[in-house]
Amino acid sequence: MAAVAESIAGTIPAHIPKSLVFDFDHFTAPEVQKEPHRQVSQLLHKNAPDVFYTPRNGGYWIVTRAEVAVDMLRQVENFSSGPEFNHFKAFNPPMLPVQADPPNHTEYRRILNPKFAPGPIQKLEEYVRQLARTIIDEAYPHGRCDFIEEVAERFPVTIFLKIAGAPLADRARLVAIAVKYTRSPTFEERQAAITEMAHYLREKFKERIKEPKDDLLTQIVQARMPDRDLTDTEKEGLGVLLFFGGLDTVKSVLSFVVSYLAQHPDDYKKLVDNPAMIKSAMEELLRVSGVSTPERGVTHDLEYRGIPFKKGDRVVFLTQLWGVDDQQISNPYEVDFSRDVSQHYAFGAGPHRCIGSHLARLEFRIFLEEWTRTIKAFRLEKNVPVKTAGGVVWTPVELSLAWDV
Numbered sequence: 001m002a003a004v005a006e007s008i009a010g011t012i013p014a015h016i017p018k019s020l021v022f023d024f025d026h027f028t029a030p031e032v033q034k035e036p037h038r039q040v041s042q043l044l045h046k047n048a049p050d051v052f053y054t055p056r057n058g059g060y061w062i063v064t065r066a067e068v069a070v071d072m073l074r075q076v077e078n079f080s081s082g083p084e085f086n087h088f089k090a091f092n093p094p095m096l097p098v099q100a101d102p103p104n105h106t107e108y109r110r111i112l113n114p115k116f117a118p119g120p121i122q123k124l125e126e127y128v129r130q131l132a133r134t135i136i137d138e139a140y141p142h143g144r145c146d147f148i149e150e151v152a153e154r155f156p157v158t159i160f161l162k163i164a165g166a167p168l169a170d171r172a173r174l175v176a177i178a179v180k181y182t183r184s185p186t187f188e189e190r191q192a193a194i195t196e197m198a199h200y201l202r203e204k205f206k207e208r209i210k211e212p213k214d215d216l217l218t219q220i221v222q223a224r225m226p227d228r229d230l231t232d233t234e235k236e237g238l239g240v241l242l243f244f245g246g247l248d249t250v251k252s253v254l255s256f257v258v259s260y261l262a263q264h265p266d267d268y269k270k271l272v273d274n275p276a277m278i279k280s281a282m283e284e285l286l287r288v289s290g291v292s293t294p295e296r297g298v299t300h301d302l303e304y305r306g307i308p309f310k311k312g313d314r315v316v317f318l319t320q321l322w323g324v325d326d327q328q329i330s331n332p333y334e335v336d337f338s339r340d341v342s343q344h345y346a347f348g349a350g351p352h353r354c355i356g357s358h359l360a361r362l363e364f365r366i367f368l369e370e371w372t373r374t375i376k377a378f379r380l381e382k383n384v385p386v387k388t389a390g391g392v393v394w395t396p397v398e399l400s401l402a403w404d405v
Protein backbone atom coordinates (compact mmCIF):
# COMPACT_ATOMS: atom_id res chain seq x y z
CA MET A 1 0.00 0.00 0.00
CA ALA A 2 1.17 3.57 -0.65
CA ALA A 3 2.29 5.12 2.63
CA VAL A 4 -0.25 7.66 3.87
CA ALA A 5 1.12 11.08 4.88
CA GLU A 6 1.18 11.43 8.67
CA SER A 7 -0.85 14.63 8.53
CA ILE A 8 -3.89 12.79 7.14
CA ALA A 9 -3.37 9.25 8.45
CA GLY A 10 -5.19 10.21 11.66
CA THR A 11 -8.33 11.14 9.71
CA ILE A 12 -9.02 7.57 8.56
CA PRO A 13 -12.21 6.29 10.24
CA ALA A 14 -11.89 3.28 12.57
CA HIS A 15 -14.00 0.95 10.41
CA ILE A 16 -11.60 1.12 7.43
CA PRO A 17 -9.16 -1.84 7.41
CA LYS A 18 -5.54 -0.70 6.94
CA SER A 19 -5.18 -3.16 4.03
CA LEU A 20 -7.79 -1.20 2.06
CA VAL A 21 -6.15 2.25 2.45
CA PHE A 22 -4.30 3.67 -0.54
CA ASP A 23 -3.17 7.27 -0.82
CA PHE A 24 -4.53 8.66 -4.09
CA ASP A 25 -6.09 12.01 -5.02
CA HIS A 26 -8.05 11.99 -8.28
CA PHE A 27 -7.78 15.79 -8.47
CA THR A 28 -4.03 16.28 -8.08
CA ALA A 29 -2.09 12.98 -8.35
CA PRO A 30 0.87 13.28 -10.77
CA GLU A 31 -0.66 10.37 -12.73
CA VAL A 32 -3.75 12.43 -13.70
CA GLN A 33 -1.57 15.13 -15.24
CA LYS A 34 -0.27 13.20 -18.25
CA GLU A 35 -1.84 10.27 -20.17
CA PRO A 36 -4.17 9.78 -17.19
CA HIS A 37 -6.07 6.72 -18.45
CA ARG A 38 -2.86 4.74 -18.84
CA GLN A 39 -0.97 6.20 -15.87
CA VAL A 40 -3.76 6.02 -13.30
CA SER A 41 -4.93 2.55 -14.34
CA GLN A 42 -1.36 1.24 -14.22
CA LEU A 43 -0.94 2.72 -10.76
CA LEU A 44 -4.26 1.61 -9.29
CA HIS A 45 -5.00 -1.66 -11.09
CA LYS A 46 -1.51 -2.93 -10.22
CA ASN A 47 -1.05 -1.54 -6.72
CA ALA A 48 -4.39 -0.79 -5.07
CA PRO A 49 -7.32 -3.01 -4.07
CA ASP A 50 -10.26 -2.92 -6.55
CA VAL A 51 -12.12 -0.87 -3.95
CA PHE A 52 -9.88 1.19 -1.68
CA TYR A 53 -10.14 4.08 0.78
CA THR A 54 -8.18 7.28 0.29
CA PRO A 55 -7.98 9.84 3.10
CA ARG A 56 -7.62 12.72 0.60
CA ASN A 57 -10.26 15.46 0.18
CA GLY A 58 -12.19 14.46 3.29
CA GLY A 59 -11.87 10.70 2.70
CA TYR A 60 -13.71 8.42 0.29
CA TRP A 61 -13.77 4.98 -1.27
CA ILE A 62 -12.62 4.65 -4.89
CA VAL A 63 -13.83 1.84 -7.15
CA THR A 64 -11.47 1.12 -10.06
CA ARG A 65 -12.76 -2.06 -11.72
CA ALA A 66 -15.61 -2.00 -14.24
CA GLU A 67 -17.34 -5.20 -13.14
CA VAL A 68 -17.43 -4.20 -9.45
CA ALA A 69 -18.52 -0.64 -10.27
CA VAL A 70 -21.37 -1.65 -12.58
CA ASP A 71 -22.63 -4.11 -9.96
CA MET A 72 -22.53 -1.43 -7.22
CA LEU A 73 -24.20 1.23 -9.38
CA ARG A 74 -27.16 -1.12 -9.90
CA GLN A 75 -27.61 -1.59 -6.13
CA VAL A 76 -29.51 1.64 -5.55
CA GLU A 77 -30.78 0.42 -2.17
CA ASN A 78 -27.19 0.10 -0.86
CA PHE A 79 -25.33 2.80 -2.82
CA SER A 80 -27.63 5.79 -3.13
CA SER A 81 -27.42 8.96 -5.20
CA GLY A 82 -29.25 10.92 -2.48
CA PRO A 83 -27.21 13.76 -0.93
CA GLU A 84 -28.36 12.68 2.54
CA PHE A 85 -25.96 9.70 2.28
CA ASN A 86 -22.98 11.63 0.91
CA HIS A 87 -22.10 14.75 2.93
CA PHE A 88 -19.65 15.81 0.24
CA LYS A 89 -22.55 16.20 -2.17
CA ALA A 90 -25.03 17.90 0.15
CA PHE A 91 -25.40 20.72 -2.34
CA ASN A 92 -28.07 23.38 -2.46
CA PRO A 93 -29.86 22.87 -4.78
CA PRO A 94 -29.21 19.10 -5.12
CA MET A 95 -28.29 18.37 -8.74
CA LEU A 96 -31.07 16.44 -10.46
CA PRO A 97 -31.72 13.80 -11.67
CA VAL A 98 -28.28 12.57 -10.67
CA GLN A 99 -28.80 13.15 -6.93
CA ALA A 100 -32.12 11.34 -6.68
CA ASP A 101 -33.01 7.65 -6.43
CA PRO A 102 -36.01 5.98 -8.08
CA PRO A 103 -38.97 6.57 -8.03
CA ASN A 104 -38.42 10.38 -8.09
CA HIS A 105 -35.40 9.87 -10.33
CA THR A 106 -37.59 8.12 -12.92
CA GLU A 107 -39.95 11.11 -12.98
CA TYR A 108 -37.11 13.62 -13.44
CA ARG A 109 -35.78 11.55 -16.37
CA ARG A 110 -39.27 11.56 -17.89
CA ILE A 111 -39.24 15.38 -17.76
CA LEU A 112 -35.90 15.63 -19.59
CA ASN A 113 -36.31 12.79 -22.09
CA PRO A 114 -38.28 14.68 -24.76
CA LYS A 115 -35.25 16.86 -25.56
CA PHE A 116 -32.57 14.13 -25.27
CA ALA A 117 -34.15 11.03 -26.87
CA PRO A 118 -32.62 9.81 -30.18
CA GLY A 119 -35.44 11.27 -32.36
CA PRO A 120 -35.18 14.92 -31.29
CA ILE A 121 -31.37 14.73 -31.19
CA GLN A 122 -31.23 13.38 -34.76
CA LYS A 123 -33.15 16.47 -35.92
CA LEU A 124 -30.17 18.60 -34.89
CA GLU A 125 -27.84 16.93 -37.41
CA GLU A 126 -27.87 19.69 -40.04
CA TYR A 127 -27.40 22.46 -37.49
CA VAL A 128 -24.54 20.55 -35.81
CA ARG A 129 -22.86 19.93 -39.18
CA GLN A 130 -23.08 23.58 -40.21
CA LEU A 131 -21.61 24.68 -36.90
CA ALA A 132 -18.75 22.15 -37.17
CA ARG A 133 -18.00 23.41 -40.70
CA THR A 134 -18.00 27.04 -39.61
CA ILE A 135 -15.64 26.44 -36.69
CA ILE A 136 -13.25 24.19 -38.67
CA ASP A 137 -13.27 26.48 -41.73
CA GLU A 138 -12.31 29.42 -39.51
CA ALA A 139 -9.36 27.54 -38.01
CA TYR A 140 -8.12 25.78 -41.16
CA PRO A 141 -6.35 28.66 -43.03
CA HIS A 142 -4.20 29.41 -39.97
CA GLY A 143 -2.54 25.97 -40.11
CA ARG A 144 -2.86 25.72 -36.34
CA CYS A 145 -5.29 26.15 -33.47
CA ASP A 146 -5.57 26.08 -29.71
CA PHE A 147 -8.04 23.24 -29.89
CA ILE A 148 -9.64 23.56 -26.46
CA GLU A 149 -10.39 27.30 -26.61
CA GLU A 150 -11.06 27.65 -30.34
CA VAL A 151 -12.91 24.40 -31.01
CA ALA A 152 -13.72 22.11 -28.07
CA GLU A 153 -15.20 24.83 -25.86
CA ARG A 154 -17.07 26.39 -28.74
CA PHE A 155 -18.61 23.45 -30.60
CA PRO A 156 -20.56 21.39 -27.99
CA VAL A 157 -21.20 24.42 -25.80
CA THR A 158 -22.83 26.39 -28.64
CA ILE A 159 -25.05 23.39 -29.42
CA PHE A 160 -26.04 22.96 -25.78
CA LEU A 161 -26.85 26.66 -25.37
CA LYS A 162 -29.12 26.42 -28.43
CA ILE A 163 -30.99 23.42 -26.95
CA ALA A 164 -31.21 25.14 -23.58
CA GLY A 165 -32.27 28.48 -25.04
CA ALA A 166 -29.47 30.44 -23.32
CA PRO A 167 -27.76 33.30 -25.18
CA LEU A 168 -24.43 32.60 -26.87
CA ALA A 169 -23.10 35.80 -25.33
CA ASP A 170 -23.15 34.00 -21.94
CA ARG A 171 -20.89 31.18 -23.18
CA ALA A 172 -17.59 32.22 -21.57
CA ARG A 173 -19.24 33.03 -18.24
CA LEU A 174 -21.09 29.69 -18.10
CA VAL A 175 -18.04 27.64 -19.13
CA ALA A 176 -16.03 29.33 -16.36
CA ILE A 177 -18.67 28.33 -13.77
CA ALA A 178 -18.73 24.72 -15.04
CA VAL A 179 -14.92 24.53 -14.87
CA LYS A 180 -14.97 25.89 -11.32
CA TYR A 181 -17.32 23.04 -10.37
CA THR A 182 -15.47 20.22 -12.08
CA ARG A 183 -11.90 21.14 -11.08
CA SER A 184 -12.42 22.22 -7.44
CA PRO A 185 -11.64 19.63 -4.79
CA THR A 186 -13.39 21.43 -1.92
CA PHE A 187 -17.10 21.30 -1.16
CA GLU A 188 -17.19 25.09 -0.64
CA GLU A 189 -15.77 25.91 -4.07
CA ARG A 190 -18.10 23.46 -5.79
CA GLN A 191 -21.10 24.82 -3.86
CA ALA A 192 -20.10 28.36 -4.91
CA ALA A 193 -20.15 27.27 -8.57
CA ILE A 194 -23.57 25.65 -8.10
CA THR A 195 -24.94 28.77 -6.38
CA GLU A 196 -23.70 30.93 -9.26
CA MET A 197 -25.27 28.64 -11.87
CA ALA A 198 -28.56 28.40 -9.92
CA HIS A 199 -28.69 32.18 -9.70
CA TYR A 200 -28.18 32.47 -13.47
CA LEU A 201 -30.94 29.92 -14.08
CA ARG A 202 -33.38 31.64 -11.71
CA GLU A 203 -33.22 34.76 -13.87
CA LYS A 204 -33.67 32.74 -17.07
CA PHE A 205 -36.65 30.86 -15.61
CA LYS A 206 -38.33 34.20 -14.81
CA GLU A 207 -37.94 35.21 -18.48
CA ARG A 208 -39.48 31.90 -19.65
CA ILE A 209 -42.44 32.19 -17.28
CA LYS A 210 -43.22 35.54 -18.91
CA GLU A 211 -42.45 34.37 -22.42
CA PRO A 212 -42.28 30.58 -23.04
CA LYS A 213 -40.18 29.28 -25.95
CA ASP A 214 -39.44 25.89 -27.51
CA ASP A 215 -36.34 25.24 -25.41
CA LEU A 216 -35.03 23.30 -22.44
CA LEU A 217 -35.39 26.22 -20.02
CA THR A 218 -39.11 26.45 -20.81
CA GLN A 219 -39.48 22.67 -20.59
CA ILE A 220 -38.06 22.73 -17.05
CA VAL A 221 -40.15 25.73 -15.98
CA GLN A 222 -43.36 24.06 -17.16
CA ALA A 223 -42.52 20.54 -15.88
CA ARG A 224 -44.66 18.76 -13.30
CA MET A 225 -44.29 15.69 -11.10
CA PRO A 226 -47.31 13.32 -11.46
CA ASP A 227 -49.19 14.94 -8.55
CA ARG A 228 -47.65 18.42 -8.12
CA ASP A 229 -45.65 21.26 -9.62
CA LEU A 230 -41.86 21.10 -9.41
CA THR A 231 -40.41 23.25 -6.63
CA ASP A 232 -38.04 26.10 -7.55
CA THR A 233 -35.20 24.09 -5.96
CA GLU A 234 -35.98 21.09 -8.18
CA LYS A 235 -36.08 23.27 -11.30
CA GLU A 236 -32.74 24.85 -10.47
CA GLY A 237 -31.24 21.43 -9.62
CA LEU A 238 -32.30 20.01 -13.00
CA GLY A 239 -30.88 23.04 -14.80
CA VAL A 240 -27.57 23.09 -12.92
CA LEU A 241 -26.69 19.47 -13.74
CA LEU A 242 -27.71 19.80 -17.38
CA PHE A 243 -25.61 22.91 -17.79
CA PHE A 244 -22.58 21.23 -16.18
CA GLY A 245 -23.12 18.08 -18.31
CA GLY A 246 -23.64 20.04 -21.51
CA LEU A 247 -20.80 22.50 -20.97
CA ASP A 248 -17.88 20.40 -19.80
CA THR A 249 -17.99 16.67 -20.61
CA VAL A 250 -18.12 16.66 -24.42
CA LYS A 251 -15.41 19.30 -24.53
CA SER A 252 -13.16 17.07 -22.41
CA VAL A 253 -13.82 13.81 -24.28
CA LEU A 254 -13.42 15.49 -27.68
CA SER A 255 -10.09 16.94 -26.56
CA PHE A 256 -8.85 13.50 -25.42
CA VAL A 257 -9.97 11.94 -28.72
CA VAL A 258 -8.35 14.62 -30.90
CA SER A 259 -5.21 14.51 -28.78
CA TYR A 260 -5.00 10.75 -29.42
CA LEU A 261 -5.52 11.17 -33.18
CA ALA A 262 -2.89 13.94 -33.37
CA GLN A 263 -0.37 11.49 -31.93
CA HIS A 264 -1.45 8.47 -34.01
CA PRO A 265 -1.43 9.61 -37.65
CA ASP A 266 -1.92 6.07 -39.01
CA ASP A 267 -5.19 5.70 -37.12
CA TYR A 268 -6.26 9.18 -38.22
CA LYS A 269 -5.52 8.31 -41.86
CA LYS A 270 -7.85 5.31 -41.58
CA LEU A 271 -10.70 7.70 -40.73
CA VAL A 272 -9.75 10.17 -43.50
CA ASP A 273 -9.68 7.34 -46.06
CA ASN A 274 -12.83 5.68 -44.80
CA PRO A 275 -15.26 8.14 -43.17
CA ALA A 276 -17.92 5.40 -42.92
CA MET A 277 -15.72 3.93 -40.19
CA ILE A 278 -16.02 7.00 -37.96
CA LYS A 279 -19.20 5.96 -36.18
CA SER A 280 -17.80 2.66 -34.86
CA ALA A 281 -14.23 3.98 -34.43
CA MET A 282 -15.69 6.68 -32.19
CA GLU A 283 -16.89 3.99 -29.73
CA GLU A 284 -13.37 2.58 -29.49
CA LEU A 285 -12.00 6.10 -28.94
CA LEU A 286 -14.67 6.71 -26.28
CA ARG A 287 -13.58 3.52 -24.52
CA VAL A 288 -10.16 5.03 -23.79
CA SER A 289 -11.45 8.58 -23.17
CA GLY A 290 -13.80 8.30 -20.17
CA VAL A 291 -13.87 11.49 -18.09
CA SER A 292 -16.58 11.31 -15.39
CA THR A 293 -16.51 10.33 -11.72
CA PRO A 294 -20.02 9.44 -10.47
CA GLU A 295 -20.49 9.28 -6.69
CA ARG A 296 -22.77 7.40 -4.32
CA GLY A 297 -23.34 7.34 -0.57
CA VAL A 298 -23.74 4.15 1.50
CA THR A 299 -27.33 3.88 2.84
CA HIS A 300 -26.65 1.55 5.84
CA ASP A 301 -23.80 -0.39 7.42
CA LEU A 302 -23.12 -3.32 5.12
CA GLU A 303 -20.48 -5.75 3.96
CA TYR A 304 -19.93 -6.00 0.22
CA ARG A 305 -17.25 -8.29 -1.22
CA GLY A 306 -15.73 -8.44 2.26
CA ILE A 307 -15.52 -4.63 2.48
CA PRO A 308 -17.03 -3.07 5.62
CA PHE A 309 -18.99 -0.01 4.44
CA LYS A 310 -20.60 2.33 6.95
CA LYS A 311 -23.73 4.42 6.44
CA GLY A 312 -22.73 7.78 4.97
CA ASP A 313 -19.42 6.59 3.44
CA ARG A 314 -18.70 8.39 0.18
CA VAL A 315 -17.95 6.21 -2.87
CA VAL A 316 -16.35 7.56 -6.05
CA PHE A 317 -16.35 5.58 -9.32
CA LEU A 318 -13.58 6.23 -11.83
CA THR A 319 -15.38 5.52 -15.14
CA GLN A 320 -12.12 6.67 -16.76
CA LEU A 321 -10.53 3.33 -15.84
CA TRP A 322 -13.34 0.98 -16.84
CA GLY A 323 -12.51 1.00 -20.55
CA VAL A 324 -8.85 0.20 -19.84
CA ASP A 325 -9.57 -2.49 -17.25
CA ASP A 326 -7.36 -5.46 -18.17
CA GLN A 327 -9.82 -7.81 -16.45
CA GLN A 328 -12.41 -6.79 -19.08
CA ILE A 329 -10.43 -6.18 -22.20
CA SER A 330 -7.19 -7.50 -23.73
CA ASN A 331 -4.40 -5.04 -24.65
CA PRO A 332 -6.49 -2.25 -23.10
CA TYR A 333 -4.26 0.65 -24.19
CA GLU A 334 -4.21 -0.42 -27.82
CA VAL A 335 -6.81 1.43 -29.89
CA ASP A 336 -8.14 -0.98 -32.49
CA PHE A 337 -10.97 0.25 -34.71
CA SER A 338 -11.99 -3.31 -35.53
CA ARG A 339 -12.52 -4.18 -31.85
CA ASP A 340 -16.08 -4.95 -30.76
CA VAL A 341 -16.79 -2.32 -28.11
CA SER A 342 -20.57 -2.39 -28.25
CA GLN A 343 -20.38 -2.36 -24.45
CA HIS A 344 -18.25 0.32 -22.90
CA TYR A 345 -19.12 2.41 -19.90
CA ALA A 346 -17.94 5.93 -20.70
CA PHE A 347 -21.55 7.05 -20.14
CA GLY A 348 -21.88 5.23 -16.82
CA ALA A 349 -24.18 2.34 -15.90
CA GLY A 350 -27.40 1.64 -14.03
CA PRO A 351 -30.42 3.96 -13.76
CA HIS A 352 -28.32 7.15 -13.99
CA ARG A 353 -26.64 6.23 -17.28
CA CYS A 354 -25.99 9.48 -19.15
CA ILE A 355 -29.07 11.11 -20.64
CA GLY A 356 -26.85 13.18 -22.97
CA SER A 357 -25.24 10.16 -24.69
CA HIS A 358 -27.21 10.49 -27.97
CA LEU A 359 -26.32 14.17 -28.21
CA ALA A 360 -22.66 13.51 -27.37
CA ARG A 361 -22.42 10.72 -29.98
CA LEU A 362 -24.01 12.89 -32.67
CA GLU A 363 -21.56 15.69 -31.89
CA PHE A 364 -18.51 13.40 -31.98
CA ARG A 365 -19.49 11.70 -35.24
CA ILE A 366 -20.29 14.89 -37.12
CA PHE A 367 -17.27 16.69 -35.76
CA LEU A 368 -14.89 13.93 -36.92
CA GLU A 369 -16.64 13.68 -40.31
CA GLU A 370 -16.06 17.39 -40.88
CA TRP A 371 -12.54 17.53 -39.36
CA THR A 372 -11.35 14.59 -41.53
CA ARG A 373 -13.03 16.14 -44.63
CA THR A 374 -11.08 19.40 -44.19
CA ILE A 375 -7.82 18.46 -42.47
CA LYS A 376 -6.12 15.44 -44.02
CA ALA A 377 -3.29 15.17 -41.48
CA PHE A 378 -2.47 17.04 -38.26
CA ARG A 379 -0.09 16.84 -35.31
CA LEU A 380 0.65 18.28 -31.89
CA GLU A 381 2.16 21.73 -32.44
CA LYS A 382 4.67 21.33 -29.61
CA ASN A 383 6.69 18.24 -29.11
CA VAL A 384 5.74 17.90 -25.44
CA PRO A 385 3.27 15.58 -23.71
CA VAL A 386 -0.30 16.88 -23.53
CA LYS A 387 -0.96 18.28 -20.05
CA THR A 388 -4.15 17.00 -18.43
CA ALA A 389 -6.07 17.71 -15.22
CA GLY A 390 -8.01 15.48 -12.84
CA GLY A 391 -11.15 16.36 -10.92
CA VAL A 392 -14.84 15.55 -11.21
CA VAL A 393 -14.30 15.54 -14.99
CA TRP A 394 -10.80 14.79 -16.34
CA THR A 395 -9.60 16.80 -19.30
CA PRO A 396 -6.64 17.92 -21.41
CA VAL A 397 -5.84 21.51 -20.39
CA GLU A 398 -3.67 22.64 -23.28
CA LEU A 399 -3.85 21.22 -26.79
CA SER A 400 -2.28 23.18 -29.63
CA LEU A 401 -2.47 21.48 -33.01
CA ALA A 402 -0.79 22.16 -36.36
CA TRP A 403 -1.31 21.05 -39.96
CA ASP A 404 -0.01 21.96 -43.42
CA VAL A 405 -2.20 24.32 -45.42
Ligand code: HEM
Binds near residue numbers: 096
Ligand atom coordinates in the same frame (compact mmCIF):
# COMPACT_ATOMS: atom_id res chain seq x y z
C1 HEM B 1 -19.01 12.42 -23.74
C2 HEM B 1 -19.76 13.18 -23.01
C3 HEM B 1 -20.39 12.71 -21.74
C4 HEM B 1 -19.95 11.80 -20.82
C5 HEM B 1 -18.65 11.01 -20.84
C6 HEM B 1 -20.96 11.72 -19.79
C7 HEM B 1 -20.90 10.87 -18.70
C8 HEM B 1 -21.92 10.66 -17.81
C9 HEM B 1 -21.92 9.68 -16.76
C10 HEM B 1 -20.79 8.71 -16.46
C11 HEM B 1 -23.11 9.77 -16.11
C12 HEM B 1 -23.59 8.91 -14.94
C13 HEM B 1 -23.54 9.67 -13.64
C14 HEM B 1 -23.92 8.83 -12.44
O1 HEM B 1 -24.11 7.62 -12.53
O2 HEM B 1 -23.99 9.41 -11.34
C15 HEM B 1 -23.85 10.84 -16.72
C16 HEM B 1 -25.10 11.26 -16.33
C17 HEM B 1 -25.71 12.37 -16.86
N1 HEM B 1 -25.32 13.11 -17.95
FE1 HEM B 1 -23.69 12.80 -19.08
N2 HEM B 1 -21.96 12.60 -20.08
C18 HEM B 1 -21.66 13.21 -21.28
C19 HEM B 1 -22.42 14.13 -21.95
C20 HEM B 1 -23.56 14.70 -21.46
C21 HEM B 1 -24.31 15.75 -22.10
C22 HEM B 1 -23.97 16.37 -23.44
C23 HEM B 1 -25.37 16.04 -21.28
C24 HEM B 1 -26.47 17.05 -21.42
C25 HEM B 1 -26.54 18.00 -22.24
C26 HEM B 1 -25.29 15.14 -20.14
C27 HEM B 1 -26.18 15.13 -19.10
C28 HEM B 1 -26.21 14.14 -18.12
C29 HEM B 1 -27.26 14.04 -17.12
C30 HEM B 1 -28.45 14.97 -16.95
C31 HEM B 1 -26.95 12.93 -16.33
C32 HEM B 1 -27.72 12.42 -15.13
C33 HEM B 1 -28.60 11.28 -15.56
C34 HEM B 1 -29.33 10.68 -14.39
O3 HEM B 1 -29.03 10.96 -13.23
O4 HEM B 1 -30.24 9.88 -14.63
N3 HEM B 1 -24.19 14.35 -20.28
N4 HEM B 1 -23.10 11.36 -17.76
